Amino acid sequence: MKTQLSKPSRTKARYTEEYKQEALELWRNSGRSAAKVAAELGIRAPLLYRWARPKRQSNSSATTGSFKKIAGHPLRSAAERYARIEQMSGSYKIAWLCEALLVSRSGYYAWIRRRRCPGPRQLENIRLRQRIREEFARSRQTYGSPRLAQVLGCPGRRNRIARLMRLERIFARQRSKYRPFTTDSRHGGPIAPNRLRALVVRRPNQVWVTDVTCVLTAQGWLYLVAVLDIFSRRVIGWAMSQLLDTALTSAALRMAINQRHFSQNLIVHSDRGAQFASARYRQLLSQYRLTASMSRKGNCYDNAFIESFFSSLKYELVYHHRFTTLAQARTAIFDYIETFYNRTRLHSSLDYQSPTNFESQLNPNHP
Secondary structure (H helix, E strand, O other), rough: OOOOOOHHHHOOOOOOHHHHHHHHHHHHOOOOHHHHHHHHOOOOOHHHHHHHOOOOOOOOOOOOOHHHHHOOOOOOOOOHHHHHHHOOOOOOHHHHHHHHHOOOHHHHHHHHHHHHHHOOOHHHHHHHHHHHHHHHHHHOOOHHHHHHHOOOOOOOOOOOOOOOHHHHHOOOOOOOOOOOOOOOOOOOOOOOOOOOOOOOOOOOOOOOEEEEEEEEEEEEEEEEEEEEEOOOOOEEEEEEEOOOOOOHHHHHHHHHHHOOOOOOOEEEEEOOOOOOHHHHHHHHHHHHOOEEEEEEOHHHHHHHHHHHHHHHHHHHHHHHEEEEEEEEHHHHHHHHHHHHHHOOOOOEOOOEHHHHHHHHOEEEEOO
């Protein structure tokens, strides 16, 4: 009877962390290839590459100078890793760094060549980044990629503009989720019907909308009343005061009346606030034959145009400043309305034009 000889079991060699670190140090400092160092140590070359890879979980017992300390590195893009390799190339081998950061050596050297001799697209990106910085500062740090693409004359390359903005660490001022707040309409004044429902605005001075907002300063609240032409989105009247009363709303409406040449059948829409339902305000409307219109009860979306303007004012100006005095707030709001919002700021609803440019194209003699 034949007896079968069992094969001797091959035990897998286990290497301590200290052995692995010393082997890597020898490979790094000797200047020889991984195959030669592995042959001298009696191990396979892939083991050196495996030990050189950053582990997914950081090891607190790693020695000083070990590349285990970069495990879980925050270098997400290839360009960031190439930059780190270039930064550390004076102390470590390029091949070892590329292996540790999981990039190819050919990719790294191609990145070096592109930096020394940039191609046409890269040169254009450099010019675009410079213009993005300039236009973003000119927009008072409010423009995102859609408006910047329009300003730069490349509306079809919005994604490219957005990518370059991220590289420049440029971010437009973000708006939080809109939370509607309605006006307290518990007063005895008359309520006008909502005349804007199903109304199509086709010309300037057809519908004006008005409302009140407040701005906090170190000296107290500053109330702002604005009147806006729906057709051109231009703020045509405004008034500011520490007191919210009928005189304030009337002053804003008088400014709009003095600035515009309008015919009859002009609708002035507001919410149901006591100031807009007062006898003095209604008398002013009747004096100039203006038709009153008011939002539905508890529905602030009926006055969405003026609410949109106030939202832009808050997120592009007010929330980024701390006004110490009322005069400082008045000057900043005046500058925003007359210098920036009406004359410079691009409006997507106007095909990315400012309100004044939009009106001037309709009629050069229009006020």
